[in-house]
Amino acid sequence: MLLAQGHVIHNDTQLETLLERGMFVDMEEYKAVEALQEPEAKPAISLYNRWTLAIDALEVILPHFSDAPDGLDAIHALADEILELANADADLGLFMAIRQDQAKHLRYGYSHAVHTAFLCGLMTQQLHWSSERTRLITLAALTMNASIAELQTHMAAQDYPALDRQRAQIRLHPEHSVALLEKAGVADSEWLTAVLQHHEQNGGTGYPKGISTVSEAAQVLRMADVFIARITPRQLRQSLSIQDAARCMFKEDKGGPLSMAAIKVLGIYPPGTS
Incomplete structure (x- = not known):
């Protein structure tokens, strides 16, 4: 029997009992027992695996986020994870985006x-956006295609051109994705506008509304969206090289600050290029 620190022995009987049983403990023995009782520390998950898990998470969250009670919280948590991964090792993030099988x-x-x-986050940091706006554009990128994520996956694998009904769904997906966000409780106007306008172009040649003035957040989102699409292989077409995709981006933006920010982030020979 051991006594807690500060405990007072009140009588001779207690003292005799302690003397008989032993008042002291072997510290090495105590430490060994304590170590057995401590839970084993879980091995740290590598940054590489965390990128894969981020995609896994979005695949689980996105199809039902507007109906799930914690769906929006899960989207926010995933945005924070992507920003944390970008800050931990941006080169690895670029490698993961570029070297897609x-x-x-x-x-x-x-x-x-x-x-x-990920690319939106890097671009807006290069543009010196506030951390709040950088987080917002990350959220917008994760949810811009909420209404067609499964369709996109199917179309990337199909060995025939897009069908008319698929094209119609694609043309309407910005509005449908905004509707899902509003249903989930999103009220941030910049987030909703970025998603709604991320296929619009200054001059009125985009969709779904053909507006001529597009928000800055939507322009960043569109540029990153198109760039990642161009460097990603699909069943019907090969991907562009990073350099060719960057040239297209620079030309379309007429060398503006957004394309320059993206090029500065990517560098001349990004990780994963040969």
């Missing part, structure tokens, strides 16, 4: 959103 088109709708979110 064609077999990965089996999850294209989800991997594309994760890689686009």
